[in-house]
Amino acid sequence: MTAQIIDGRSYAAALRAEVRERIAMLHGRTGLTPGLAVVLVGQDPASEVYVRAKGKQAVEAGMRSFEHRLPSDTRAENLLDLIHRLNDDRQVHGILVQLPLPAHLDTRAVINAISPVKDVDGFHISNVGMVGTGQDAIVPCTPLGCMMMLRQYHADFRGMTALVIGHSNIVGKPMARLLLNADCTVMVSHKHSTNIPDLARMADIVVVAAGVPGLVRAEWIKPGATVIDVGINRIERDGKPALVGDVDFENVRRVAGAITPVPGGVGPMTIACLLANTLSAFCHQNGLEDQPLLMSQQDPK
Numbered sequence: 001m002t003a004q005i006i007d008g009r010s011y012a013a014a015l016r017a018e019v020r021e022r023i024a025m026l027h028g029r030t031g032l033t034p035g036l037a038v039v040l041v042g043q044d045p046a047s048e049v050y051v052r053a054k055g056k057q058a059v060e061a062g063m064r065s066f067e068h069r070l071p072s073d074t075r076a077e078n079l080l081d082l083i084h085r086l087n088d089d090r091q092v093h094g095i096l097v098q099l100p101l102p103a104h105l106d107t108r109a110v111i112n113a114i115s116p117v118k119d120v121d122g123f124h125i126s127n128v129g130m131v132g133t134g135q136d137a138i139v140p141c142t143p144l145g146c147m148m149m150l151r152q153y154h155a156d157f158r159g160m161t162a163l164v165i166g167h168s169n170i171v172g173k174p175m176a177r178l179l180l181n182a183d184c185t186v187m188v189s190h191k192h193s194t195n196i197p198d199l200a201r202m203a204d205i206v207v208v209a210a211g212v213p214g215l216v217r218a219e220w221i222k223p224g225a226t227v228i229d230v231g232i233n234r235i236e237r238d239g240k241p242a243l244v245g246d247v248d249f250e251n252v253r254r255v256a257g258a259i260t261p262v263p264g265g266v267g268p269m270t271i272a273c274l275l276a277n278t279l280s281a282f283c284h285q286n287g288l289e290d291q292p293l294l295m296s297q298q299d300p301k
């Protein structure tokens with residue numbers, strides 16, 4: 001058996017096209033334009049790439065993009081000041097602070113300073129709490145993208161077993177909550193878990209966000225399972241730089257039913273979902289109907 005490759009690039013392109021069409025339609029009806037503010041503190045090279053891509057894709061979708069670049073020694077009060085101004089700015093409907101932040105800044109305090117209705121990353125404690133209790137809320141972009149891709153393969157998660165490897169606030173925990181909200185039986189493992197291969201062998205769905213290159217091996221995978229690889233690891237292979245996930249892709253694809261590649265799997269969906277979240281936030285803030293996108297985050301039940 002060879003797994004179907006889940007092409008995140010084409011799903012992301014379809015989602016971006018949907019967002020673009022919806023924005024053009026709403027602009028024609030109301031004259032209003034969604035605005036996304038992205039804040040980058042410091043000069044982390046990967047963050048620079050992601051922030052540039054977010055601004056470019058926002059503009060291509062018909063949004064206004066506001067980029068705020070601050071030096072790495074920015075004081076907390078100055079960053080919080082900027083966030084308060086963006087909270088009050090009526091042209092800004094979505095705000096995100098690119099992570100990771102420099103170590104001297106308190107990430108939790110910074111995120112919770114963002115107005116929850118503009119928190120298009122879905123990291124604010126009120127969005128986290130609402131997702132955790134199965135209420136409609138802004139859902140973090142990477143897990144949302146994973147759910148959208150999984151829904152293309154599984155119309156109904158009831159009766160399925162999932163393993164989430166990694167329990168970060170950005171991916172692992174929200175991913176587990178979304179699968180649980182969809183009535184999947186969910187296991188969560190992390191670096192202190194001793195029996196991950198045994199848990200994986202029980203799973204119809206494996207989502208891995210551990211930051212360990214090639215962690216998930218073919219022997220762990222139940223034949224036909226769906227494997228979602230959130231890992232982005234920059235390594236050297238054959239003396240050259242390479243980008244790999246947390247899954248031993250070449251071997252796991254021989255056992256799995258469907259699998260996301262790295263690059264070109266979950267990553268592109270992260271930014272497409274950010275645009276979808278910004279469109280939703282814009283609709284809510286302007287009293288406009290927020291129809292589910294075709295690549296819907298809604299549970300079909």
Ligand SMILES: Nc1nc2c(c(=O)[nH]1)N[C@@H](CN(C=O)c1ccc(C(=O)N[C@@H](CCC(=O)O)C(=O)O)cc1)CN2
Binds near residue numbers: 050096262264
């Ligand atoms: N405020 C946030 N910070 C971070 C988030 C986030 O969702 N919000 N997620 C990651 C970084 N990230 C977006 O910010 C992100 C990561 C990867 C990709 C992507 O398209 N990856 C490509 C490979 C690109 C490469 O060469 O690096 C792929 O997988 O194909 C997009 C966005 C941490 N910070």
